[in-house]
Amino acid sequence: MANALKLYGSSNSGNCLKTKWVADYAGAAYEWVEIDTFSGATRTADFLAINPAGQVPAAVLPDGRLLAQSNAIMLHLAEGTGLVPGDAYERAKMFEWLFWEQYSHEPAIAVRIARKFFLGQSEDELDPALLPKGHAALARMELQLKQTPYLVGDSLTLADVALVAYTRVAPRGGFDLAGYPFVKAWISRVEKGLGLKSPDGSAS
Template identity: 55%
Template sequence: MRIYGDTNSGNCLKVKWVCDKLALPYRWIEIDTRKGETRTPQFLAMNGAGQVPTVAFDDGRTLAQSNAIIRYLARDNALIPRDAFIAAKMDEWLFWEQYSHEPYIAVCRFQLVYLGKDASQLDPEKVKRGYAALDRMEQYLAASHFLAGDEVSLADVSLLAYTRVAHEGGFDLSRHAAIRRWIAEVETYLGLPSAR
């Protein structure tokens, strides 16, 4: 399979991490979204939304949306809990990540790192909601080792992507001890170097 992705994107990296952890063979095709490479006729024919990551399988089928991709790639694997309710809790975190976490943590990071904005220029509401997401994770992880069950699941992989680099978006994790512990454990599980 071919993974069309931007290595600056946590949404793309989570697909790469799942493939690497599961030893799934793939060819990575780097796409520079800031140069409009997702807006070419060829790319849009593969993914009409013009977004990465996009996976093209050898049989010609394609799949987009990072959490849908990792959910498909990890089917019948330990990254998806066998217990149906715990698997649904994993999905709950996956949906929450895209709606209540990524739009704030990732967007603030993008504005600081890639647009060169100063932290004072960030939308205060995005910062507030980013901290609200981190606080929810902190509260949960203070009482539970991982996000869905007793082992690392796709919920942890998905939320790791932008949480581990939240500091690049101006978010201070010093008061989030449980998140810092969780980041280190999931990075170790995935064989990733520390993002700090």
């Protein structure tokens, strides 16, 4: 595909899938370039020439400019989709969740998923702080979702896209979602809104 948007990502990574889901939602034309993060493919000279940070997701825009960081890529792709609230307060609330996701949710839940599910590590090999940190994040979401159907009020926003990515597969990291009924109902709602199938073992 000449001069198409290129999305470099791993189908095993929620951070990468976020960008794919928003591109699909927006109806964007793009080429998905699969990168195996567990084999060192993000650290090759060729990949570092694309993204010097050595991480996926990475987007190369049709004019050649690079954009990294899942939430920044989502924001770019979501222009005009309605996934970013027009109201200034609601937009800031969406950002509140996006920043929180990267600091308080992903570092616990995604890390346990990667270590347990993909690398097969045992509980003994994992940082014991990750389990309570992940549960605290799920409890924080449950509290909000008892009050509103989406994380920011009544509409699907990028906050939901970012947070559903690892929450829907949290059981792979040893997080039982049974204690979070509002989170479970929200996962179904967001999957429906994005047109996603339930995870089948290939995505995290």
